[in-house]
Amino acid sequence: MTDHFSLDITATDGAARTGVITTCRGEIRTPAFMPVGTAATVKAMKPETVRGTGADILLGNTYHLMLRPTAERIARLGGLHKFMNWERPILTDSGGFQVMSLSDLRKMSEEGVRFKSHIDGSEHMLSPERSMEIQRLLGSDIVMCFDECTPYPATERQALDSMQRSMRWAARSNDAFGDRPGHALFGIQQGSVFPDQRAESAAALREIGFDGYAIGGLAVGEGQQAMFDVLDYAPDMLPTDRPRYLMGVGKPDDIVGAVARGVDMMDCVLPSRSGRTGQVFTRRGVLNIKNARHAEDPRPLDEDCTCPACRSYSRAYLHHVFRAKEIIQSMLLTWHNLHYFQDLMQGMRDAIAAGEFAKFEADFHAQRAAGDIEQI
Numbered sequence: 001m002t003d004h005f006s007l008d009i010t011a012t013d014g015a016a017r018t019g020v021i022t023t024c025r026g027e028i029r030t031p032a033f034m035p036v037g038t039a040a041t042v043k044a045m046k047p048e049t050v051r052g053t054g055a056d057i058l059l060g061n062t063y064h065l066m067l068r069p070t071a072e073r074i075a076r077l078g079g080l081h082k083f084m085n086w087e088r089p090i091l092t093d094s095g096g097f098q099v100m101s102l103s104d105l106r107k108m109s110e111e112g113v114r115f116k117s118h119i120d121g122s123e124h125m126l127s128p129e130r131s132m133e134i135q136r137l138l139g140s141d142i143v144m145c146f147d148e149c150t151p152y153p154a155t156e157r158q159a160l161d162s163m164q165r166s167m168r169w170a171a172r173s174n175d176a177f178g179d180r181p182g183h184a185l186f187g188i189q190q191g192s193v194f195p196d197q198r199a200e201s202a203a204a205l206r207e208i209g210f211d212g213y214a215i216g217g218l219a220v221g222e223g224q225q226a227m228f229d230v231l232d233y234a235p236d237m238l239p240t241d242r243p244r245y246l247m248g249v250g251k252p253d254d255i256v257g258a259v260a261r262g263v264d265m266m267d268c269v270l271p272s273r274s275g276r277t278g279q280v281f282t283r284r285g286v287l288n289i290k291n292a293r294h295a296e297d298p299r300p301l302d303e304d305c306t307c308p309a310c311r312s313y314s315r316a317y318l319h320h321v322f323r324a325k326e327i328i329q330s331m332l333l334t335w336h337n338l339h340y341f342q343d344l345m346q347g348m349r350d351a352i353a354a355g356e357f358a359k360f361e362a363d364f365h366a367q368r369a370a371g372d373i374e375q376i
Contacts, residue, residue, distance in 0.1 A: 004022075004023065004024045004181060004182045005021070005022065005023055005024075005182075005183075005184040005211050006021070006022045007019060007020075007021050007022075007030070007212075007241060007242060007243050007264070008020050008021075008022070009240075009241075010353065011352050011353045011355075012352070013351070013352045013355050013356070013357040013358070014260065014357060014358065015235070015236075015260060015261050015262040016031075016259050016260050016261075016262065016348070016352050016357045017030070017031075017262060017264065017352065018030060018031065018348070018349045018352040018353055019264075021243055021264075023089045023141050023142075023182075023184070024141070024182040025081070025087065025088050025089045025090075025141055026056065026087075026088045026089060027056065028056040028057050028089060028265075029056055029345075029349060030243065030264040030265065030349070031255075031259045031263065031264050031265065031266070031345055031348055031349065032056060032057060032264065032265045032266070032345065033055070033255065033265075033266050033267070033268075033341050033342065033344075033345050034055070034057050034058060034059045034091060034265065034266065034267040035050055035053075035055050035058055035059070035267075035271065035272065035338055035341075036058075036059045036061075036267055036268065036269045036272065037050075037058045037059060037060055037061075037084065037086075038060070038061045038064050038269070039061065039064050039065065039068070040060060040065060040074075040080060040083060040084040041084060042058065042272055042334075042338075043272050043273075043276065043330070043334065044272065044275065044276065044327075044330040044331045044334045044335075045272070045331070045334055045335065045338070047084065047085045047086045049335060050086075050338065051086075051088065053307070053335070053338040053339045053341075053342045054339070054342030054343070054345070054346060055338070055342060056088060056089065057088060057089040057090065057091060057141075057142075058086055058088070058089075058090050058091075059090070059091050059092070059093065059267045060080055060084075060090050060091070060092045060093075060138065060140065061092065061093055061095070061098065062092050062093055062094055062095035062098075062131060062134050062135055062138070062144075063093075063095035063097075063098035063099060063126070064098065065080070065092075065134070065138060066095065066124070066126075066134050067117050067119055067122075067124070068119060071133075071134040071135075071137035071138050072137060074137065074138055075137040075138070075139075079137075079138065079139030080092075080138040080139050080140065081139060089141040089142065090138075090139075090140055090141050090142070091140065091141065091142035091143075091144070091186075091267075092135045092138055092140040092142070092143060092144065093144050093247070094131045094135070094143075094144040094145060094146040094147060094173075094188075095126050095131055095134070095146070096113075096126075096131075096146055096147045096148060096149050097149040097247075097248070099113045099115055099126055100113075100148070100149050100151070101149075108148070110165070110168070111125075111127055112125055112126050112127025112128065112130065112146070112169075113125070113126050113127075126146070127146065127172075128145070128146040128169045128170075128172035128173040128176055129172065129173075129176040131145075131146035131173065132146070132173055132176035132177050133176070136180070140183065141182075141183060141184065142183075142184045142185075142186060142211075142212065143177060143183060143184065143185045143186070144185075144186050144188065144214065145166075145169065145170045145173040145174070145185065145186065145187050145188050145210075146169050146172075146173050147166040147169055147170065147188045147190060147216060148162050148165055148166050148169070148190070149216065149217060149220065150162040150163065150166075150190055150191075150192050150217045150220075151220065152192065152193075152217075152220045152221045152222045153221075153222075154192050156194055156197075159190075159191060159192035159193075159194055159197055160194075160197055162190065162192075163190040163191045163192070163197050163200070163201050164200075166188065166190045166201070166216075167190075167200075167201060167204040167205070170187050170188065170204070170205060170208060171208055173185070174187075174208050174209075174210070184211035184212060185210055185211055185212075186210055186211060186212040186213060186214050186243075186245060187205035187208060187210040187212075187213050187214070188205075188213075188214040188215075188216040188247070189201045189202050189205060189213060189214065189215050189216060189217075189234060189237070189238065190216050190217045191217065192217055193222060193226055193229070193230055195233060198230065198233070198234050198237060199237055202234075202237035202238055203237075205238075206238075206239065210242070211242065211243075212242050212243035212244070212245060212265075213238040213239065213242055213243070213244055213245070214244075214245040214246070214247050215230075215231070215234050215235065215238075215244065215245065215246050215247065215263070216247050218230060218231075218246065218247070218248070218249070219246075219247070219248040219249045219250055219254070220248075224253070224254060224257070227249075227254070228257050228261065231246070231257070231258055231261040231262075231263065232261060235261060235262035235263060236262065243264045243265055244262060244263050244264045244265070245263070245264065245265040245266070246258050246263045246265070246266050247266075247267065248267065248268060249266045249267075249268055250266065250268050250270065251268075251270065252281060252340075252341070252344055252364075253364075253365070253368070255341075255344065255345075256344070256348065256361055256364055256365075259348050259352075259357075260357070260361055270337075271334065271337035271338045271340070271341050272334045272337065272338065274333075274337055275330060275332075275333035275334030275335075275336070275337045275338075276330045276333070276334065278290040278322050278329075278333065280301050280302075280333055280336060280337065281336075281337050281340045281341070282301060282302040282305070282340070282371075283302055283304055283305075283340075283367055283368075283371075284302075284367060284368060284370070284371025285368050285371040287301070289301075289315065289318050289319050289322050289329075289333065290319065290322050290323065291319075294315040294316060294318070294319040295316060295319050295320075296316050297314065297315040297316050297319075298314045298315070298316060299314065299315055300313070300314065300315070301315060301318065301336055302336070302340070305336065305339065305340065305343070306339075307335055307336045307339035307340075308332070308335060309332040309333065309335050309336040309339075310336060313332060318332060318333065347360060348360060
């Protein structure tokens, strides 16, 4: 564990909380949304542009970087921060989810997961020890334990076996992580939608002791209500003085609901992936810029947004460049989406600090309900 990583909770409002995570590479305001830079880049964005949207931290991907260009090459070139020109904190996931979802011919054992690359078919072994080694080579500020991402649905027996294996891997990850001042290690709670398994997992993680704790095994197809049902109790099983990270979430209403239930950190590819496919997040809902009704619309995407796409370009122009497959559409729409997500986080931080989170949440849902998606 490290003396250079801490969470200071500055205000709470119900279960929602706001504060600051201090790292050697700067502060992370919470609740925090982490843009995903899967292959050492947030697609269609420059690092300084991502920072300009309000992002304090990025997420990188162990699985993708170990395959290409390899963690060893990145280490030789000075580490991931220098390699991708991002000086602030980076969190890397362990690779466990991608091994399960992307790789071919995987074979899991107590040792780890042997798999074939989805890129070229080459064979690799990813274990707790190898995951820790890769993340060390990358220079990650926040390192995630290697775990098994339990599929959904799963029987109680399947979920239990998966969770208990993840807890054994968590202990091995902690041993392999070692003493690394300036770097943090997060454990990952598993247990699917079963409260007793979530409790057993949390107890095992607390006994090992981590700098932060993730709530894993959600946003894997269980649906929002089932996810919220777990979040109604799972965060309270984890230490209150450490960050709580909900992995792979998500949509704006998922994020607001998670923060209402005590979550501090989230990540998702949605803002950038949606930007590339013409899906735009606004305060009144989601619009698709490719639809013909935008072809002669002089309005901005969101009249209350201050991002460059909204300040300088019309829906008609953005519709045109999307239809023409111009690269600038990916840049501008991703820029807007990331800006919207960071505005959402700042709004929640301000509301929690003012003791007005319930009003913020109600206004958020009312504004979206009032928006006529066909007309915005």
